[in-house]
Amino acid sequence: MAKIAFVFPGQGSQKVGMCKDFYDRYECAKKVFDEADEALGHSISKMCFEGPEEALRLTANTQPAILTCSIAALAVMREQGLECEIAAGHSLGEYSALVAAGVISLQDAVRAVNKRGQFMQEAVPVGEGAMAAVMGLDPDVITEICRKVEEERGEAVQAVNFNCPGQIVIAGATKAVDTAVEALKSAGAKRAVPLPVSAPFHSTLMKPAAERLKEVLDGIEFHDAKFPVVANVTAEPVTKADEIRELLVRQAASPVKWEMSVRNMIGAGFDTFVEVGPGKVLTGFARKIDRGMNALNVEDLASLEKTLAYFKEVR
Numbered sequence: 001m002a003k004i005a006f007v008f009p010g011q012g013s014q015k016v017g018m019c020k021d022f023y024d025r026y027e028c029a030k031k032v033f034d035e036a037d038e039a040l041g042h043s044i045s046k047m048c049f050e051g052p053e054e055a056l057r058l059t060a061n062t063q064p065a066i067l068t069c070s071i072a073a074l075a076v077m078r079e080q081g082l083e084c085e086i087a088a089g090h091s092l093g094e095y096s097a098l099v100a101a102g103v104i105s106l107q108d109a110v111r112a113v114n115k116r117g118q119f120m121q122e123a124v125p126v127g128e129g130a131m132a133a134v135m136g137l138d139p140d141v142i143t144e145i146c147r148k149v150e151e152e153r154g155e156a157v158q159a160v161n162f163n164c165p166g167q168i169v170i171a172g173a174t175k176a177v178d179t180a181v182e183a184l185k186s187a188g189a190k191r192a193v194p195l196p197v198s199a200p201f202h203s204t205l206m207k208p209a210a211e212r213l214k215e216v217l218d219g220i221e222f223h224d225a226k227f228p229v230v231a232n233v234t235a236e237p238v239t240k241a242d243e244i245r246e247l248l249v250r251q252a253a254s255p256v257k258w259e260m261s262v263r264n265m266i267g268a269g270f271d272t273f274v275e276v277g278p279g280k281v282l283t284g285f286a287r288k289i290d291r292g293m294n295a296l297n298v299e300d301l302a303s304l305e306k307t308l309a310y311f312k313e314v315r
Contacts, residue, residue, distance in 0.1 A: 002272040002294065002314055005265050006084040006100060007286070008070050008093035010256075011201075013279030014062050016051035019069040021301045023049070028079050029072040032106065036068040039107035040114060044068055059117035059198060063092050064110040070096040070277030071106055073298050077276065080308055086237060086270060088230035088261050090282060091161075091201065092116075094251065100276075101225040103244055108220045115216050119209035120199050120252065129200035130177040131160070134168050136190030142168050145187060149180045160202035161256045164285040166190075171200035206253035214249045235260035237268075258282075262289045274298060274307060 022029035023045065033045040047056050048065050055061055070093065089097035092113060099109045134142055139162060146157045150172070157172030157180045170180055177200070181192040200206070222245050228237030231247045235257040238244050262273070262285070275282045275297035286295040296307045 002311070003270045004082075004084045004272045004274060005270040006074070006087045006097070006274050006276050007262075007282045008087070008089035008096035008100070009066060009275060009277045009279050009282055010089065010091035010093045011059070011062050011066065011197075013277065013281055014056055014066055015278060016049070016053050016056060018048055018065075018278040018299070019072050020049045022072050022076050022304075025301065026076050026079065028075040032072040032075050033068060035106055036064065036071075036110045039110050040064060044110070059121045060114055061117070063113035063117040066092060066278060067096050067099070067110055067113050068106075069299075071099055071109075073276050073304075074100055076304060077274075077298055077307075080304070082274070082307070082311065084227065084274070086228050086230065086265060086268070088265065089232075090258055091232065091251070091256050093277070093282075094229070094232055094248070096277065097229045098225070098244065098248075101227055101229050103223055103225050103229070103241065104220055112213075112216055112220060116209070116213055116252065119212045120201060120206060123207075123209040124199050124205050126198055128174055129172065129203070129205055130174040131169055131171040131195040131197050131200055132177055132181050132192055133195055134170060134181075134184050134189050134192045136166050137168070137184060137188060139168055141187055142170065142184060142189075145183050146170055146172075146180050149176055149183060153179060156200070156203055156205050158203050159255060160200075162259050163256075164259050164262075164288040166288065167285075169195065171203040172205060173200070202251075202253065202255055204253055210249055210252040213252055217245055217248055220245075230261045230265060232256045232258070232261065235264050237264075258285065259289055262286060266290055266293065272296070 087097040155173035155176035157176035161169035222241035272294040
């Protein structure tokens with residue numbers, strides 16, 4: 001029998017029209033969207049299905065939109081009999097994983113990530129923070145170069161997303177990131193490209209956002225997880241409500257240890273990963289981390305049918 005992990009995407013996977021076919025076909029998915037709309041006091045459903053893209057790209061909208069789509073896809077999968085024994089989510093996706101594990105309610109989660117997006121955006125004025133993806137350079141080299149640039153310039157720049165072999169994202173003050181990008185290219189990086197984001201997520205510049213987020217999370221009821229959720233901050237599974245809350249606060253201004261999270265799940269015997277929600281970013285990472293694993297995704301009717309067919313065959 002396959003040991004199944006569900007993984008949930010983060011920011012960047014959004015697209016206009018996402019999950020519309022689930023909404024139209026499945027009552028359980030429609031219920032998720034209706035609950036999210038009610039919790040937020042406006043129609044995140046309409047933004048997911050119709051855009052405009054500029055509005056969907058705003059962090060305070062993107063985060064609840066992706067979370068809602070992920071939980072709608074999860075509801076459909078569960079109705080079809082698919083379940084997991086462990087879950088993880090990339091950055092924002094960790095909140096989706098916690099909803100899946102019964103730690104926080106959907107309503108609380110969409111409101112929290114709406115605020116999280118707002119706080120992250122407000123922590124650094126637009127144009128003063130940046131992120132860049134670095135390809136084909138050793139993580140220790142990237143970390144050391146960022147440390148030197150930070151020391152020399154007196155401005156923050158750090159490795160913040162350890163995604164998969166050969167891909168690490170750095171973030172910080174715009175000029176420090178630009179300086180680091182040139183230094184990383186000189187050190188042998190295959191590519192170092194700026195990302196189209198509006199803030200330096202997961203860098204130490206997000207500490208003001210983390211402090212404000214703590215107040216929001218302190219006002220939410222957390223439950224122990226029904227199954228383990230692997231935390232971004234530690235790459236280790238957690239189940240206790242208080243520990244999860246604390247790690248979520250730290251997560252906003254700490255690196256995402258995604259590759260290590262996946263490797264730890266593989267080490268625990270999980271051989272089948274299903275990405276739940278829009279896009280295939282995590283499916284791509286999974287295949288780069290371990291070519292031998294079974295990596296599937298569910299984002300629309302076609303991918304759902306493909307995934308269901310796979311499990312019918314292996315069972």
